[in-house]
Amino acid sequence: MNTLEFTLLVSMGSLLAGFLGSLTGLGGGVVIVPMLTLLFHVDIRYAIGAALVSVIATSSGAAAAYVKEGYSNVRVGMFLEIATTVGALVGAAVALHLHVSVIAIIFGLALIYSAFSSLREKSEQRTDVAPDRIAAWLRMDSSYPTDKGMTQYHVRGVPLGFALMFGAGVLSGLLGIGSGAVKVLAMDQAMKLPFKVSTTTSNFMIGVTAAASAGIYLSRGYIDPGIAMPVMLGVLGGSLVGARILAGATVRTLRLVFAVVIGFLAVEMIYNGFAGKM
């Protein structure tokens, strides 16, 4: 395989990953690392560097659209970014000292979690949430567009959300993923934000979290232009196409298929980690 063939194959794989990731809401980053390591036999450190870069690209691209529509809560996002960036710095620093097999095993477990959480039922309407002292002081309560016009909502559980966000940051820095699943869990479950606000604010935050770890990966020489170039362009292109396709019944089937594929990749990564084949 020469350089041109490698570049073309990786960009096609990344295009598909970005397309499915944006269509199913799982993000393209999660399958990049298994694809590069299992299929193209790329060292996991290069793979994580390339995945991080693609995560920043899709997050910033999508955040631009969502911010404009008024779904994401900028204050909640900014406050929680303190937790995710500290977490990302810790995660990236720890990753430099962990054996690649250990990283592969943790990666597999995180993949299983995100596949599982993508199949969970989404809760949408919340009108029973009482105001909270900390959230009020931080002026987090806001409104978002619904069928009935702008709807007010209250925010709760700030300390728990903050702690979960630290965990999301550590995973992001360690594995080069956006940790969207954990971020949504923190905002949707712990802080009781409307689901649509949780997902868009999570997307908005992913870029900042990933940038915090990417700086460290770059200065450590983990970001290789030859790999990051086809991955970044492929995932970005695929996600832009995916975002234009309306979500419907086929998406539910697709999400299930994608979740199963991710599950298989996860098992193989964990197996390779234990077998010392990374």
Place this chain on the structure above:
Amino acid sequence: MTTPDLRQDQRMDQIMAVLLRSGVSLAASLVFIGGVVYLLRHDLPAINYRVFQGEPQELRTVSGILREAATFHGRGLIQLGLLILIATPVARVLFSVVAFLYERDWTYVAITMIVLALLCYSLFGGGGL
């Protein structure tokens, strides 16, 4: 306790959206141009990525990447595009600091300054970790 001025927040959101989109577009264009240059000059067997070696010093630091890109090397141009991409969320946070200053929302000025400091630490001093 006053609620944040919604109209002001919305205008801030609009500018932020333009900022994010321009950053990503500029980065993607540079990576693409760099990729074409790289492939035209790189008609060799693929590099073995199975063995981790780490990037040379000139592709790791901000100043090194700028020097490499100035000589129109493919890898340097790609890396400059990636650097702009990484800098896009940083620029967004910097813009938020200014926007909250303008709103005289001191709590959020402090919060965004902390995030900005953490990002700058990662980008300029993180190699020592």
